[in-house]
Amino acid sequence: MIELNDISKIYRIGDEEIRALDSVSMRVKEGEFVSITGSSGSGKSTMMHIIGCLDTADEGVYLLDGQSIEHYSENELAMIRNQKIGFIFQSFNLIARLTLEENVGLPLVYRGVSASLRRERVGAAMEQVGLANRMKHTPNSISGGQQQRAAIARALVTEPAMILADEPTGNLDSKTGESIMKLFRNLNAAGKTIVLITHDDHIAQQTGRTIRLMDGRIESMGRTGVAAVNGPIAADTGGGGTDGVNNDSAVF
Amino acid sequence: MIVQSFKMAWKSIAANKIRAFLTMLGIIIGVMSLVVLVSLVTSATSSVTSQIESMGSDMLTVSVRDDKGLPLRLADLSDIAQDESISMIAPTTQTMGSVKSGSETTEVSVEGTNASYFQIQGDELASGRLLKSADLENTSYVAVLSNEAAVEIYGTADATGQTMVMNGSKFLVVGVLAEDDSLMASIGNMYSIYIPYTVAERLADSSSGISSFYAAASDPEYTDRAEAAIEAALLSRFKNDEDSFYILNQSVLAETMSSVTNTFALLLGGIAAISLLVGGIGIMNIMLVSVTERTREIGIRKAIGANKRVILLQFLVEALMICLIGCALGIALSGGILLIVNIFTSDTLTFTFSGSVILVAVLFSTFIGVVFGLYPARKAANMHPIDALRYE
Ligand SMILES: Nc1ncnc2c1ncn2[C@@H]1O[C@H](COP(=O)(O)OP(=O)(O)OP(=O)(O)O)[C@@H](O)[C@H]1O
Ligand SMILES: [Mg+2]
Numbered sequence: 001m002i003e004l005n006d007i008s009k010i011y012r013i014g015d016e017e018i019r020a021l022d023s024v025s026m027r028v029k030e031g032e033f034v035s036i037t038g039s040s041g042s043g044k045s046t047m048m049h050i051i052g053c054l055d056t057a058d059e060g061v062y063l064l065d066g067q068s069i070e071h072y073s074e075n076e077l078a079m080i081r082n083q084k085i086g087f088i089f090q091s092f093n094l095i096a097r098l099t100l101e102e103n104v105g106l107p108l109v110y111r112g113v114s115a116s117l118r119r120e121r122v123g124a125a126m127e128q129v130g131l132a133n134r135m136k137h138t139p140n141s142i143s144g145g146q147q148q149r150a151a152i153a154r155a156l157v158t159e160p161a162m163i164l165a166d167e168p169t170g171n172l173d174s175k176t177g178e179s180i181m182k183l184f185r186n187l188n189a190a191g192k193t194i195v196l197i198t199h200d201d202h203i204a205q206q207t208g209r210t211i212r213l214m215d216g217r218i219e220s221m222g223r224t225g226v227a228a229v230n231g232p233i234a235a236d237t238g239g240g241g242t243d244g245v246n247n248d249s250a251v252f
Numbered sequence: 253m254i255v256q257s258f259k260m261a262w263k264s265i266a267a268n269k270i271r272a273f274l275t276m277l278g279i280i281i282g283v284m285s286l287v288v289l290v291s292l293v294t295s296a297t298s299s300v301t302s303q304i305e306s307m308g309s310d311m312l313t314v315s316v317r318d319d320k321g322l323p324l325r326l327a328d329l330s331d332i333a334q335d336e337s338i339s340m341i342a343p344t345t346q347t348m349g350s351v352k353s354g355s356e357t358t359e360v361s362v363e364g365t366n367a368s369y370f371q372i373q374g375d376e377l378a379s380g381r382l383l384k385s386a387d388l389e390n391t392s393y394v395a396v397l398s399n400e401a402a403v404e405i406y407g408t409a410d411a412t413g414q415t416m417v418m419n420g421s422k423f424l425v426v427g428v429l430a431e432d433d434s435l436m437a438s439i440g441n442m443y444s445i446y447i448p449y450t451v452a453e454r455l456a457d458s459s460s461g462i463s464s465f466y467a468a469a470s471d472p473e474y475t476d477r478a479e480a481a482i483e484a485a486l487l488s489r490f491k492n493d494e495d496s497f498y499i500l501n502q503s504v505l506a507e508t509m510s511s512v513t514n515t516f517a518l519l520l521g522g523i524a525a526i527s528l529l530v531g532g533i534g535i536m537n538i539m540l541v542s543v544t545e546r547t548r549e550i551g552i553r554k555a556i557g558a559n560k561r562v563i564l565l566q567f568l569v570e571a572l573m574i575c576l577i578g579c580a581l582g583i584a585l586s587g588g589i590l591l592i593v594n595i596f597t598s599d600t601l602t603f604t605f606s607g608s609v610i611l612v613a614v615l616f617s618t619f620i621g622v623v624f625g626l627y628p629a630r631k632a633a634n635m636h637p638i639d640a641l642r643y644e
Contacts, residue, residue: 054555054637075559082557093552093641097267109256110557154556 001162001193002028002051007060009046009216020046022216023060028195030161033188035204036197038213044197045166047213051195052085052164053077065161082110086155088165092147094139094154100126101135104154111158125153129183145176152183162193169203181206253562254569261570264542265577275538276578278531279620283582283613286524288589290517290609297513299601304506310469311372312479313500316462320490323461326388326449332467332485337477339470342369343449343462349418351445353405360401361442362418364452370396370429372468380412380427387448394448395423399431401443421455423447475503521609525616531578532620539571539628550632551640564633571625572618579617583610 009021020043028034028051036044049055050062053069056077061068064084069077081087094103105122113121126132129149139147148168155163165184169177181203188194188208196207204210212219265272316324326343333341345364350357363369367383370376378399387394395416402411402425414425449462469478479501490496543550550563590603597603 049638052555054641075561078554078557078559081555087555089641093548093555095549095552097263106553107556110553110559110562112253158557 001030001032001065002026002195003063003066004047004050004057005061005063007047007050007057007062009043009050009055010058019216021050021057024213024216024218025060026211026218026221028193030193031188031191033184033194033208034196035207035210036195036213037199037201037204037210038219040199042213043216044213046216048164048166048195048197052087053080054087078110082107082158084160084162086158086160086163088148088151088155088163088168090167090170092139092144092151092171094147094150096139099136099138100131100142100150100153103139104150104157107154107158121157122153125157126150128156129153143176144172145179148172148176148180149183152180156187160192162195163187165194165196167197167199169198169200177203253565257562257565257569258573260566261573264546264570265573271538272574272577275535275574276581278534279528279575279578279617280531280582280585282524282528282531283579283617284586284589285527286521286613286616287583287586287605287609289520289524290612291586291590291606292593292603293513293517293520294606294609295603296601297510297517300513301506301510304502304509310472310475310478311502312467312469312475312482313464313502314467314482314486314497315464315500316486316497318490318493318496320493320496322489324463324465324489325461328485328489329462329465332482335478335481335485337469337471337474337481338467340368340372340468341465342366342372342467343465344369345449345452345456345463347452347456349445351405352417358401358405358443360418360445362452363444363446364449364456365446366449368468369446369466372466375432376430378409378428378430380425382427383446383448388450391450391454392448393421393423393451394426396427396429396446397425398429398444398446401445402428404443418445419455472503475501521612528616528620532575532624535571535574535621536624536628539567539625540631542570543567543628543632546632547635547640547643550635551637551643554635554637555641560633563635564629567629567632568622568625571629572621575617575621575625576614579614583613 004024004026006023006025007021008019008023011018011020022043024043024047036047038044046055050057053064053072056062056069061070063069064080069080072080087093094100095106098106101119101122104125105118108118108121122135123132126135129152131146131149131153134142134146134150139150142150148171152168155165163184168184169180172180177200184194184196185206194207196203198204209222211221329341329343332338342365347362347364349360349362351360365383366388367385370382380396383394383396386392395418397405397411397416399409402409405411405416406414409428409431411425411428416423416425467478467482469475479499482499486497487494553563587605590605593603
């Protein structure tokens with residue numbers, strides 16, 4: 001489903017060149033629950049943005065469902081985001097002046113879904129995250145955990161094949177975070193592909209597989225986040241010849 | 253999608269009412285001044301031109317400057333009146349007179365004329381009768397008084413039957429005209445007295461002939477033909493000397509009048525339009541601030557699938573909506589102002605909306621909304637999703 005081949009993202013500030021991602025290759029199969037960890041600045045968000053078609057790589061090829069997205073226009077990328085991907089952010093990113101119902105229904109508006117069908121689907125998504133009785137509330141009249149649930153409902157409402165979450169529990173206390181994780185596990189059990197970014201090893205352990213990033217390079221790819229600190233690892237990438245770790249990456 | 257854009261735009265305007273109102277203020281004031289100024293001018297114009305027309309757009313005023321020793325007589329006028337394009341003709345001479353009533357003397361303007369005069373001028377009787385052709389034939393010393401003159405001299409408009417002494421001659425007052433509340437009457441404010449042309453000629457004690465006369469066309473459409481007929485008659489009479497007489501065509505006067513005021517309306521409208529333009533710049537300014545403030549929102553919208561066109565439309569519609577709401581408020585306010593102005597002006601002048609200026613105001617506001625909304629909207633649409641999401 002997701003296939004990154006030698007992807008690099010380079011930022012230039014003045015003369016300095018920052019490789020936020022440096023020849024990263026990896027795969028995520030349909031139905032997987034993958035976590036991405038790594039220290040701050042290691043390129044986790046950058047990677048998620050590329051996977052989510054919010055940004056494009058400077059080098060390498062990204063295949064989404066077997067299709068290279070390289071030559072898509074900005075508008076086509078917007079359509080892919082709308083149809084295939086559900087985003088969840090650390091800071092929830094709900095629009096403050098809209099009600100939860102309107103926030104959750106927004107992706108469907110951009111998809112051109114009729115108001116009546118929209119109401120139905122928003123109702124179902126809100127039900128799924130346990131917020132069916134908060135439809136008319138605005139984001140700042142509910143708790144952080146509830147806001148993140150609403151954001152998840154917004155990601156689910158379009159019934160995307162894949163959910164990308166950038167530190168979804170980062171702004172929540174551990175108990176609320178736990179309940180959000182439970183929601184993710186249920187979604188994964190129901191067949192959704194989930195890629196989750198986290199700092200928290202405890203959270204990472206709850207996922208099927210952990211990819212650890214370090215200075216824009218993949219440091220390890222293994223089950224349940226228990227990764228070797230040094231040395232090459234046979235990466236479990238679900239098959240394919242190009243995957244693996246560039247072990248000669250520790251140049252920084 | 254368009255409907256959704258309008259809903260979104262409305263929500264963001266409603267979420268920030270005070271700011272939206274302040275943004276609109278420029279448009280409100282601009283539209284208000286445009287509509288009020290142009291409506292005032294066009295109302296005044298149409299009032300003045302209708303006054304001119306009520307005096308008869310079918311009326312011609314002819315003045316003779318030089319009769320080449322061949323003075324124009326009443327009989328000549330009857331000859332000219334034979335032309336089928338001319339329905340009536342009335343000679344006039346104007347002199348000053350003083351009327352004695354008791355110990356007081358009133359200065360009056362004495363008009364020597366005939367029965368047609370009143371019809372051409374559209375004057376109506378309050379009491380008694382008008383001049384008759386018999387009065388001219390018999391050189392009867394009778395007089396018709398304007399309402400103001402009757403009130404001034406006799407203290408009442410009901411002066412029919414009174415005897416009046418003017419410049420030492422005795423006149424019988426046979427009729428009093430109805431009050432004339434037209435604008436023109438209030439401009440040429442004089443106490444007018446009308447006597448038979450023949451009497452005026454005799455009193456003037458000179459037989460210099462008719463120096464001026466009014467003619468009415470049998471139909472307003474024939475005014476130009478009547479003018480030509482009179483011109484032809486007078487040319488042959490005055491040895492083809494074009495400068496010996498002058499014909500004033502009332503309809504030409506009305507046209508000139510309205511062309512002058514149209515220019516005036518255009519000028520005032522232009523000034524108001526500039527203030528609308530300034531209002532538009534204000535809208536652009538606030539929209540730019542709004543786009544920057546909502547950078548994160550734009551990022552969110554893009555992340556969940558909004559494409560450039562949709563974002564562009566949302567902000568463009570928002571600018572347009574602000575403009576059009578401002579325009580509607582401006583029109584409503586100017587309606588109020590015109591109402592107030594009407595309370596304080598005389599009944600002869602009523603100020604009403606000029607329909608075309610409202611159309612212009614709406615079109616111009618739309619234009620401004622689109623032109624000044626486009627740049628901020630494009631700025632929003634062209635934001636990179638990641639940069640927008642990162643924005644704090
Ligand atoms: N717009 C940008 N311009 C310049 N450098 C950037 C930009 N965006 C990211 N970077 C750099 O790329 C690197 C990776 O950033 P990224 O946001 O992916 O890190 P992260 O792993 O998500 O960190 P965190 O855990 O703090 O969110 C960082 O060194 C960062 O400074
Ligand atoms: Mg990050």
